[in-house]
Amino acid sequence: MSAEKTVNTESNEPSDHYHIGGDITKIERAQTQGDRIEAVEKVKLPHLSGDFGTDRFLDREISWLDFNTRVLELAEDPDLYLLERLNFLSIVGSNLDEFFMVRVAGLRRRIATGIAVPSAAGMTPDEQMEEISESAHQLMERQHRCFHEEVLPALEKEQIRIVKWSDLEDEAKARLTSFFSDEVFPILTPLAVDPAHPFPYISGLSLNLAVVVRNPQTGKELFARLKVPDQLNRMISIDGSRAVNSPSREARFIALEDVIAQHLDMMFPGMEVLEVHAFRVTRNEDLEVEEDDAENLLQALEKELLRRRFGPPVRLEVEDTINPNVLELLISELSIDESEVYRLPAPLDLRGMGAIVNANRPALHYPKHIAHTSRWLNENETSKAANVFAATRAHDVLLHHPYDSFATSVQAFLEQAAADPNVMAIKQTLYRTSGDSPIVDALIEAAEAGKQVLALVEIKARFDEEANIKWARKLERAGVHVVYGIVGLKTHCKLSLVVRKEGDSLRRYCHIGTGNYHPSTARFYEDLGLLTCDPQITEDVSRLFNQLSGYAPKTTYRSLLVAPRSIRSGLIDYINKEIEHSMAGRKAKIQIKCNSMVDEAIIDSLYRASQSGVEVNVVVRGICALRPGVPGLSENIRVRSVLGRFLEHSRVFTFENAGNPKVYIGSADMMHRNLDRRVEALVSIKAQRNREYLLDMFDRYMSKKTSTWHLEADGHWERHNKDDQGNRLVDIQSYYLESRDKRKRK
Template identity: 70%
Template structure:
């Protein structure tokens, strides 16, 4: 249905007045006066005669994103084990959605703090629509596995089996394994007048067991947790099962192995029945930083409390006894609409075990990242002197097509080993357990260099790991700080100070992705290595804000949230509007993970109304509604999902023929623009600018496979042309031709 948009769109100036009164950023509300933190309303709806239906609901948009992930699992043209992995990713994504978004919405409703969404839906309406969509998606997810993936795996001799399908030899081997590795760690918990209903931890898989006492003939209930420290799927045929084409590989769910040995756990009792169930709880953290003398200690306490959040979802198998289900619903104090009845097995995150089988014929061809041409002219796999390369020119990196290990990692490792390096300053949001980045910082500190690590210990679901790395760094003599009270530090920054003949020189890296060597192999991200003095001065000022007291810093090539990312981008959008009205080239294109912020969206609407072409590439949530007559008919929204997780954030402007391009860490969400420290850097090299614009051309090209968002908020996959031939996959294009593309641009 087409809608003619009648209402006005809020201007950037009015948005500023509403948020900041006079337009000036107020003083910090945090207890430490380190940086100005704007007061904000997270769900502010602009005042005036403005139609709320110009926004799509963010929660429903996220579910639509996960539906796109499921479509990849449904695609028979993809490699089978990659489809298995997409099923696992879907399940993991949905778990986090319930733990954070649904739990948060329920908490706000319960406390009376919930307000209508910018899309005009009441909190209850949002929760109802989430329930309807989530039930449909989970049912579809289970059907894809049972009806498509499981038979396809069986065709490749990879089987998910039941106990009764096993031969005696396999049963004996599994029984031995149960006795040696499983039985000693199981703890059955009875429920009777002397034993209250036990606490069920979030995301744990459980068996509800009914037993009978043959003496009293009384039926009793017990709960048994399936250990999450053991593999979710047990290989019947050994650790290398499935790696040889044509050889049978069998896997059995761990809960089935346990269920077949329940008699050993309840000796003297008769096991009547058992059923599998799973609970999802609110696991978002709430740390009152203003009142915490020690943020690290406060967070550790909150991590312990996370396990006891209220339930938000109950998953049960379709064959569950109604009486057992009623008991679970009553004891968990959960609504009937929060019950998800699904065919066994539950928790398909465990399919990642099968998805990880080493079968090259069933997965994407192996990709070996190459060293950037700008770092190594000889095209060998070894990185050259990174500092010398950075002195020659800015170096634009595109991971995973460019190697992380021979660029960013090499930059920090060479800095740690170089006796001329005096100081290293680094932000860490997420990193791996065996991170060479952490090791490089430790080596640098032990070598006597001044090393500052800003560790964001509040990175969701990585909190415990980040606490560990923070302590490891502190023990090595690294100056570890945790950022600014009230803000998460999400920017991706490295600053190296080196003594050279003409004085101290600063070398910088600014990226769109985390300093995480493992995820850099499958997250698509951009990064800039530069020795530009202006960028060096900007990063020095920003690190001083993060570790000390410098609330009035201004920047030249950076936009920094929470002060200037939103306002800076809106100013650029307004300039494109002015250019269009003056007959000069005008265009706006963003590539982000999420597009939610109402002020940014309204600015894009105003650009569209002025005739400016707007292209949006979004991986996940999009609250912008394209194609509305009189509002957004000049806006195109596309989504690209595939082998690599699209993660880069890019912002380009035609700027009357002198293009401006920013890359950085910020998504267009309230939390990024108001509650996080984010940084965008403006590219200065014309070849890098041309390369990024060429890249966005390809993402938005009608001949590129992608999902298209329409005026009604529906995403449609376009991966075949009119003749049924596959459209070009942008990631495959980059894998196959990026070196040729870059060399052409360099000429």
Template identity: 70%
Template sequence: MKREYTGQSGSSAPFGRDRFGTGEAQSARATQDRIEIPEFEPNVMPEGPIGPDRFLDRELSWLAFNARVLELAEDPETHLLERVNFLSIFASNLDEFFMVRVAGLKRRIATGLAVPSPAGLSPIEVLEQISEAAHQLQARHAYAFANQIRPALAYEHIHLVHWDELDESAKAQLSRMFGEKIFPILTPLAVDPAHPFPYISGLSLNLAVVVRNPVSDKELFARLKVPDLLDRLVSVDGPRAGTVPGRVARFIPLEEVIAQHLDQLFPGMEVLEHHTFRVTRNEDLEVEEDDAENLLQALEKELLRRRFGPPVRLEVTTDINPNILALLVRELDIEESEVYALPAPLDMRGLSIIGQIDRADLRYPKHLAHTSRFLNESETSKAANVFAAMRRRDILLHHPYDSFSTSVQAFLEQAAADPKVRAIKQTLYRTSGDSPIVDALVDAAEAGKQVLALVEIKARFDEQANISWARKLEQAGVHVVYGIVGLKTHCKVSLVVRQEQDGLRRYCHIGTGNYHPRTARYYEDLGLLTADNQVGEDLSTLFNQLSGYAPKSNFERLLVAPRSVRSGLIERIDKEIANQRAGIPAKVRIKVNSMVDEAIIDSLYRASQAGVDVGVIVRGICSLRPGVPGLSENITVRSILGRFLEHSRVFTFANAGDPIVYIGSADMMHRNLDRRVEALVQLGNKDDIADINDLLERYLDSETSSWHLDNDGQWTRHHQDSDGNPLGDVQSWLLASRSRVRTALHR
């Protein structure tokens, strides 16, 4: 871990840059281009009987989050195909956890750099508890599929079948498909004195095959990789299988089809047995930016090395031959505690094929995002003139309830087409492969406008895609900045400069989510469209820091990490403490994806001890321990999971009756506060502030379905009242409220 909590807040990370705006490599000048991180008082420890164990372990808390995802899959009240999707999401989440968190922990242990966690656990203890919890979760995941989901799918005539369950006609059809589409791309790899054990790539599904040479009567081992580019589940009944209620839809795992035709891959050999296995490897990137002459080239090389990280997990089917398992464990150099024996099929990410079946009766009711009422001047779904609307008032957007395409996307597309627009500046952390945002920036550059794009090519698992978009933007004449040495640029900001009668005017967007049109349909996020002069000046300053030299800049309506997010929020919390002690009712509400930073948590503990009402809504990791007498009995922690991924970050303070609200990109984690460029903006419209405060109270309401965290770190789902009636779902309420507003507007 690069920085361990010592009671000190702040960071020594440079706020420099590594910029290749013309596509030509320039050397990083970290020593010339730093922002001085201001020193402030060490975080005061909260009073009370609890010491280091005042924090919950972040890794175990993440596993508890994924357990909540699994609970949605296990819930018979959840729509069936959505349950299938939650099973797939659980599997994908756990893969990433092993690739990044477990791999990182093992790497630190191996290099001797690991120290006890803030929760007081040694690295070995954390790894042991992760192993125990992960084994239980994977077994529970497999049980949910086999004993709950699979029978429910069969009731709806959707079947995951074995080869022996197929009729001869279906077998013949699959055999033809195998010969035409699968056999030509398979590559069996033998293991013998002339062929060493092959490299097994991370997350690949493999068949361990044992064959016998009838001439020598010798048994041999071979490995066969199941192709990643083919669908994990093969539809037996055609592409529209399952879309008509009552019509049978059968799917068979791709590895079963391959296994039935192994004799074609090993002609002249006798196939004795085969077993499925899967390896997870360390796939986190390590790029030494300060030593990289060209960050782009360094990252591209590291992406090639990613495939060759050490293994951290081996998944095998429960019926595997012990001798084959021993061979895999030995050759992969993996610990027995890292072996996960599970019933077939392995790799349930592939269940997404079934989850995508077009059966409206088995999934959430269709949702149509509405254009914000402040942008909708007619009964059409098209956005009005966004600039005119922004001049009238700030516009607070709430996606996916408010349409992304008729708000943020329309803002940038209109800016690209407007001849009065002189410049567009934009950060891109993640975006889609067919992004209209990128297209708008290209159009603007080709029209002669000054366009700056900050493309964060170190966005985890999107590195290759972002490199491609960076190249495309550069070729169109966009000034591309690849980020800052030592920091990831994670803030979500856009700035448009427009020539108007009274001079140049700035139009801004600051959001909590990425400029990604597809994820905007199912990620819950907030965004602010504003023509406020002060916000415009702040964003101009921020972009100057990102692309040039502006190390000692100040902001008025923004908090910007790594310099002022942590200190600014702690200052606000301390003001609530002072108000409470002065007899003025105080309140703090925070909604984030993760609550890990010890300095922030300790400030909330102090607030609780002073009697401040603190409410935290966290989707994922929470290291804060609520409800501890004398420490945190005034803190409530809730988690909302459901149809949409809760992604917004919101911070509200009562402020003696004049409430303050910030929204932005920062989670309460070391990486966000110390090693990323993040931005929070203070809302200015009183109605927006009231709406956000009302919304957070609804999230925290005891009548809202949610998970509650207790002081032992246990999450308990509360989704029914004492009579067994379902509690209110905040996402359903928001969908209904948007529909009511739209109906009222068009009467």
């Protein structure tokens, strides 16, 4: 397989048409079944001007930790709503958990197997681990320092307190004792460690108590482990919901592990409790499934999910007051290195602050946001339920979530399709969705109504595997045709296709998005989507579904770029065209918005564009291996990051093209996994109004008046949230919220 570019001879411009079946050398093969996709190409690039070596790339793992430092800076911001600051501390903890479970675990596996290939930045796995350990220790210590020295005192001023048992009056202690007896004690299972009881298995991310007891008869000290139940709220409200939700009343919370620690005499009757220390283990939880050898992918994944529970430890968090002897026992039994131990002040695991974060204290939260129906779906806004098909026939609809309602656009599109007797077929990709998904319900309703329904469920979506297996089987039972994509590749594209009978012919409608069909995350993920019935686009989407569900290795596309075949090569073609425009004195500019910028071929292409005088703007939420502002290499490249109330998730690519902009949106980040090991789709935005909206979006993200983080040439991220007079800069997310509210009021 190869990507053969077709050129329009009149304009000498790439035609958005990538044909499968040229003669470019095959570089890297993808493991496939049925020859559905034969290979993955890597584009051969001309050399950069100058000798910059591996120094031109920032290390992706350190960049990921830098991203979480930016999240932590939000928690440290005294001008931010207090409970949102606490929430950002929780997010830092959750992100670090995944980082250790996947990235650190992967590095440890490479070191253990002797795979010492340096990273693109020239660092060996051992060097990366050393730097990760130092940075992660500093980050977690800073996270807990922010919690104890800034957020907790601020919460106390708002009459929200986390207390110890010794702080409580007798009446409160009695209530908590009853609570422990009725709701906690029956769940607990103490596990002794002695010659008859080996050291127990410690599940990943569970909070545990290391208990040292003494037999008063023999004087012998013994060790036991007690798991803190994760079915219960971690923070227990002492005074009830009325106090929690009333700004005029004091709301006190106590950690569940503290309540358990005070009642250990009930767990170990006849023993003396000497010490109690909380600890937490993080394990390797990345899945490895050899798909080519798996006769049934669902069964293979279910077996691997069981194995995941027993992955080796990669991090041990302990209270900083832990007895050295107890810590030595944990290190020995868990076979963990001293460098992987994180000593922190209690409470461990700040993800458990949900009961406090969710307190109904409006003054301590972001103002409530109600998403509005897109004006392009319901231009006169006289009714709540827009006719999605009629609006899409009138013009392509560009959606910007969460500012535009997901429920009245994408969800309505599928619900209306399911209920419409004129709809013949629905095809849908599902990467992640919610537990009570109306999208899944609409597909089931459509199948039960006799429509042809295809659902491509990506059951290898990391950490959503179990949920997706459940949805796949539920859909199958309802008569939906369920497929699992192409073996060897994850299906990450966000596609929905509806075939509708109109008069004597069929018309196809589709939605192509940057985010998952997940109604819950659609409320706080910033994403884009296109609703269109453009014949060329819908034909492309139909062909892509046929490729995913059948055998179509010669598929061609005119309005889509599709990975692993043509996204990297297609984008590089557009970058090279901008270089040509710049060299010829025509308008040239490249702008990319993504979650991660890691792919070396894309980065080197952007460096060459910069060296040719092309202005390059990059907006990246998370990892960025590109180094901007380096003389002779990247002085024409600016990199910005936006973090805030919503998770910036959209991917946008714009090329000035001598005054006739080319604009794409889609699912692909600039990473190897997206461009080589996933099926991704970018769609060309054709309507001028929609292109102008996205170009204006870049202007606002890159503006000096907008609050952003700037990436410097040395890899340091500098926050710019105030002007020279100390006034706060514009929050881009607030701007889009307010623009929708103003239009609604009009």
